[in-house]
Amino acid sequence: MALNAEESGRLVALLGGHAERVTQRWTDIVAGSLRGRLSHAELRRQVEDLHRAIVGTGEQGAIDLSAESAGELRAALSELSRGRARQGFSATETTISIFALKDVLAELVQEAGGANALHDYVAFSKLVDELGLFTFESFVRTRESLIADQAEQLLELSTPVVKLWEGVVAVPLVGTLDSARAQVVMERLLQTLVDTGSPYAIIDITGVPAVDTQVAQHILKTVVAARLMGADCIISGIRPQIAQTIVALGIEFGDIATKASLADALRHVLRLTGVETARRQPRRDA
Amino acid sequence: MTAGVDLGQPQAQSVRSDEDVVRVRQLVRTVAVAVKLSLVDQTKVVTAASELARNTLVYGGGGTVEVTTVDNGRRKGVRIVFADSGPGIADLDMALTDGYTTGGGLGLGLSGSRRLVDEFEIETSAETGTRITVTKWSR
Amino acid sequence: MERVPILKIGDILLVSIQLDMSDQTAVQLQDDLAERIVATGCHGVIIDITALDIVDSFVGRMLSTIASISKVLDAETVVVGMRPAVAITLVELGLSLNGIRTALNVERGMELIAAARADELDYQLDDDPDAETATP
Numbered sequence: 001m002a003l004n005a006e007e008s009g010r011l012v013a014l015l016g017g018h019a020e021r022v023t024q025r026w027t028d029i030v031a032g033s034l035r036g037r038l039s040h041a042e043l044r045r046q047v048e049d050l051h052r053a054i055v056g057t058g059e060q061g062a063i064d065l066s067a068e069s070a071g072e073l074r075a076a077l078s079e080l081s082r083g084r085a086r087q088g089f090s091a092t093e094t095t096i097s098i099f100a101l102k103d104v105l106a107e108l109v110q111e112a113g114g115a116n117a118l119h120d121y122v123a124f125s126k127l128v129d130e131l132g133l134f135t136f137e138s139f140v141r142t143r144e145s146l147i148a149d150q151a152e153q154l155l156e157l158s159t160p161v162v163k164l165w166e167g168v169v170a171v172p173l174v175g176t177l178d179s180a181r182a183q184v185v186m187e188r189l190l191q192t193l194v195d196t197g198s199p200y201a202i203i204d205i206t207g208v209p210a211v212d213t214q215v216a217q218h219i220l221k222t223v224v225a226a227r228l229m230g231a232d233c234i235i236s237g238i239r240p241q242i243a244q245t246i247v248a249l250g251i252e253f254g255d256i257a258t259k260a261s262l263a264d265a266l267r268h269v270l271r272l273t274g275v276e277t278a279r280r281q282p283r284r285d286a
Numbered sequence: 287m288t289a290g291v292d293l294g295q296p297q298a299q300s301v302r303s304d305e306d307v308v309r310v311r312q313l314v315r316t317v318a319v320a321v322k323l324s325l326v327d328q329t330k331v332v333t334a335a336s337e338l339a340r341n342t343l344v345y346g347g348g349g350t351v352e353v354t355t356v357d358n359g360r361r362k363g364v365r366i367v368f369a370d371s372g373p374g375i376a377d378l379d380m381a382l383t384d385g386y387t388t389g390g391g392l393g394l395g396l397s398g399s400r401r402l403v404d405e406f407e408i409e410t411s412a413e414t415g416t417r418i419t420v421t422k423w424s425r
Numbered sequence: 426m427e428r429v430p431i432l433k434i435g436d437i438l439l440v441s442i443q444l445d446m447s448d449q450t451a452v453q454l455q456d457d458l459a460e461r462i463v464a465t466g467c468h469g470v471i472i473d474i475t476a477l478d479i480v481d482s483f484v485g486r487m488l489s490t491i492a493s494i495s496k497v498l499d500a501e502t503v504v505v506g507m508r509p510a511v512a513i514t515l516v517e518l519g520l521s522l523n524g525i526r527t528a529l530n531v532e533r534g535m536e537l538i539a540a541a542r543a544d545e546l547d548y549q550l551d552d553d554p555d556a557e558t559a560t561p
């Protein structure tokens with residue numbers, strides 16, 4: 001689909017020879033499609049960048065988007081689509097900025113006339129299609145990485161590991177636990193044990209509506225891993241339905257401590273560590 | 287490529303001694319870091335490589351380990367091939383069972399490392415020896 | 426072949442594994458440690474594996490063996506500093522490190538050994554106190 005050296009020579013002549021007019025027309029067409037959501041000055045700057053990149057690449061000979069000589073052109077296209085993706089433009093609105101060049105070229109080729117006119121226009125058109133597809137691809141990639149980033153941020157927000165007491169940390173789990181999230185939570189819990197030097201962890205699943213075998217396995221593996229590291233886990237807040245699921249699935253919780261509520265779990269840990277609960281001590285006024 | 291490891295080009299390490307097993311671990315670690323495996327996945331694949339390289343040495347009488355980067359378009363991964371020309375594995379089903387050993391180990395080498403990787407293939411015969419291929423993909 | 430150094434701190438032997446051990450080095454450590462326990466009369470061994478980025482079945486077995494040997498020689502072994510990724514991998518591998526005591530860090534390990542010794546001394550109150558003090 002690449003342009004050969006002769007074709008790109010003629011393309012450069014057309015675009016370079018009418019630089020001012022090309023950028024002007026191109027900007028106008030794009031501006032029409034975006035209905036004022038980008039300033040005219042900014043659009044013009046983007047179009048000038050693209051124009052410069054295409055002419056720059058063409059001056060080096062044949063234009064092949066995958067060749068090394070087209071590095072600048074690829075960078076300009078990626079830059080444009082990244083910007084548009086971040087600003088919330090749709091895929092159509094983004095690629096149209098490239099396809100607009102076809103209209104401009106059609107006018108120019110028609111004016112220039114000559115025996116090669118049709119042949120050239122078809123070749124140029126193909127090149128523009130290729131540029132458009134490239135832009136579309138990098139638009140999608142940017143959007144995908146935005147989504148991945150957001151998912152990750154959400155995961156971090158939804159899985160706090162908090163210190164409850166000296167030597168006791170807790171993870172209050174809220175919402176549906178899928179396998180991926182369970183894994184992230186558990187890794188963070190184990191890392192927190194190391195960072196804080198806490199030998200006790202409470203996993204509170206009061207806010208978890210259901211568990212499947214995989215999630216239960218993840219929790220179990222975490223408890224065993226914590227034990228290997230020298231820490232004890234207590235599971236609290238198991239709902240009746242979850243208790244039934246656990247038994248029905250035949251998951252063996254073995255000798256893992258389970259408590260009805262987070263408060264019970266904390267009391268249990270404090271008793272193990274020998275901290276007296278306040279109730280037992282006569283209160284002294286300050 | 288910016289990574290220190292030449293992606294795509296397989297890297298070989300012969301396994302003739304204890305120290306070679308350590309070298310296999312280090313090689314696998316470098317490649318696993320280059321394809322951006324998570325820390326836990328790096329640890330899993332290096333541990334599996336350590337088990338399998340030791341098997342190559344102890345049961346296969348030595349052999350070679352080849353580490354390659356693989357890419358299925360969506361994800362990258364590490365592929366490791368352990369090959370020896372030893373006597374082969376007589377009873378494969380038994381060898382893949384937890385706790386079964388003919389060599390005085392814990393019997394977790396094969397069965398355990400299979401759980402640590404995403405893909406696990408094994409070809410074995412008395413004539414050609416044993417060839418194990420494992421792959422771990424990035425998440 | 427490299428050797429893992431063994432430090433004596435009070436009544437405790439501290440082994441901090443800093444290198445990617447070959448199997449031979451691991452076996453050597455097992456032997457060295459048994460000798461040092463007898464030679465020093467220490468009652469506690471702390472093996473710090475903070476620096477180990479993997480523990481495979483061979484090293485796992487070495488840790489178990491060291492724990493058993495030192496038990497026979499009247500010393501308590503605690504493995505400290507296992508990294509989360511290593512622990513997760515061991516669980517997947519199916520290695521449970523039965524019979525090994527673990528702690529998060531050296532400090533906790535020392536507390537564990539002190540507590541274990543205190544329990545034992547309680548039992549030994551009726552024994553002849555001179556019997557315990559014969560160390561070179």
